[in-house]
Amino acid sequence: MAPEPKRILVTGAAGQIGYAICPMIARGAMLGPDQPVILHMLDIEPAKQALEGVRMELVDAAYPLLMGVVASTDAEEACKGVDVAVMVGGFPRKAGMERKDVMSKNVAIYKAQASALEKNAAPGCKVLVVANPANTNSLILKEHAPSIPAENITCLTRLDHNRALGQLSERSGVHVGKVKNVIIWGNHSSTQYPDVNHATIDGKPAREVIGDDAYLDGDFISTVQQRGAAIIKARGLSSALSAASSACDHIRDWVLGTPEGTWVSMGVYSDGSYGAPKGVVYSFPVTCKAGTWSIVQGLSIDEPSAAKMKATGDELVEEKALAMECLGEAA
Numbered sequence: 001m002a003p004e005p006k007r008i009l010v011t012g013a014a015g016q017i018g019y020a021i022c023p024m025i026a027r028g029a030m031l032g033p034d035q036p037v038i039l040h041m042l043d044i045e046p047a048k049q050a051l052e053g054v055r056m057e058l059v060d061a062a063y064p065l066l067m068g069v070v071a072s073t074d075a076e077e078a079c080k081g082v083d084v085a086v087m088v089g090g091f092p093r094k095a096g097m098e099r100k101d102v103m104s105k106n107v108a109i110y111k112a113q114a115s116a117l118e119k120n121a122a123p124g125c126k127v128l129v130v131a132n133p134a135n136t137n138s139l140i141l142k143e144h145a146p147s148i149p150a151e152n153i154t155c156l157t158r159l160d161h162n163r164a165l166g167q168l169s170e171r172s173g174v175h176v177g178k179v180k181n182v183i184i185w186g187n188h189s190s191t192q193y194p195d196v197n198h199a200t201i202d203g204k205p206a207r208e209v210i211g212d213d214a215y216l217d218g219d220f221i222s223t224v225q226q227r228g229a230a231i232i233k234a235r236g237l238s239s240a241l242s243a244a245s246s247a248c249d250h251i252r253d254w255v256l257g258t259p260e261g262t263w264v265s266m267g268v269y270s271d272g273s274y275g276a277p278k279g280v281v282y283s284f285p286v287t288c289k290a291g292t293w294s295i296v297q298g299l300s301i302d303e304p305s306a307a308k309m310k311a312t313g314d315e316l317v318e319e320k321a322l323a324m325e326c327l328g329e330a331a
């Protein structure tokens with residue numbers, strides 16, 4: 001017998017990531033090929049007609065796993081009974097803008113939607129924040145939805161993780177499926193630290209296979225840090241298909257588990273592991289089992305890495321203060 005359908009909320013569903021992720025979810029890329037889903041799509045009033053267009057296309061695509069679509073501009077209605085919430089709604093960065101420029105608009109949205117989720121989501125709902133500033137938006141959501149356990153609120157750094165895997169694959173000529181265990185530490189911003197010190201390529205240490213420490217400590221890091229900006233420059237729009245695909249990867253691994261011997265990067269509420277600041281959402285290496293994530297412990301950290309991990313943590317503390325200021329709250 002087929003399992004009961006799971007309800008998945010996508011906010012900002014009429015936008016570009018929304019348009020890419022809804023069909024992926026309906027095809028089973030998020031919860032697996034045997035799990036029926038009901039899509040809840042939320043957007044704002046000015047996007048109502050476009051949202052209806054997406055709903056019509058989902059019906060037209062006749063997905064076997066898609067058991068229903070709720071398309072709404074009312075956050076309370078859209079959040080009713082959802083098991084997974086993918087929070088994409090907000091304003092994207094445009095060419096020439098720093099992520100901080102989008103902060104004031106987006107944190108206010110996350111404060112407002114926290115209570116809609118808290119009141120209406122199914123118990124145990126897993127939340128993934130994609131909209132930027134992703135770490136700080138998810139922190140604001142957590143602070144304003146106190147009845148949702150902190151461990152159920154995460155942000156997307158899997159895109160950065162996948163970007164790092166992709167770069168190592170291109171450089172080594174080894175298929176990306178054989179590249180494992182990079183780490184994204186900290187913020188989903190240009191201060192993030194993509195760390196290859198524990199990564200493997202075809203089972204061997206990445207540093208040994210690449211054989212070029214100057215590249216790994218230089219261009220590799222800046223390429224991953226700046227990839228979002230490079231996509232904006234190339235497309236005139238921020239990344240969408242890769243963001244959507246990585247968001248599916250994030251939820252799939254969280255719900256169904258990470259493969260044995262493999263970790264992934266997730267932005268989670270910091271417990272201070274590896275000297276990260278507490279009270280912010282910081283990206284760590286995690287493994288997932290039975291719907292829960294745990295931070296991989298005991299990895300050796302050299303001094304240059306520790307300095308980069310601190311710099312991105314410091315930025316998150318600053319972002320938190322700025323967000324609180326935008327919301328008129330004390331940090």
Ligand SMILES: NC(=O)c1ccc[n+]([C@@H]2O[C@H](COP(=O)([O-])OP(=O)(O)OC[C@H]3O[C@@H](n4cnc5c(N)ncnc54)[C@H](O)[C@@H]3O)[C@@H](O)[C@H]2O)c1
Nearest residue numbers: 012014015016017043089090091092130131132156159243
């Ligand atoms: N974390 C990541 O890795 C990552 C990657 C790519 C993009 N992003 C971010 O994701 C967000 C969405 O990007 P996009 O390219 O889809 O943008 P987009 O502008 O195409 O779509 C955003 C949608 O959100 C809607 N929206 C605005 N306010 C809303 C609200 N209060 N409630 C519900 N919906 C609302 C808009 O109407 C629009 O349809 C941006 O903040 C972008 O910077 C994050």
Ligand SMILES: O=C(O)C[C@H](O)C(=O)O
Nearest residue numbers: 093132227228229238239
């Ligand atoms: O960098 C951005 O503003 C877009 C997004 O966060 C990305 O990483 O592609």
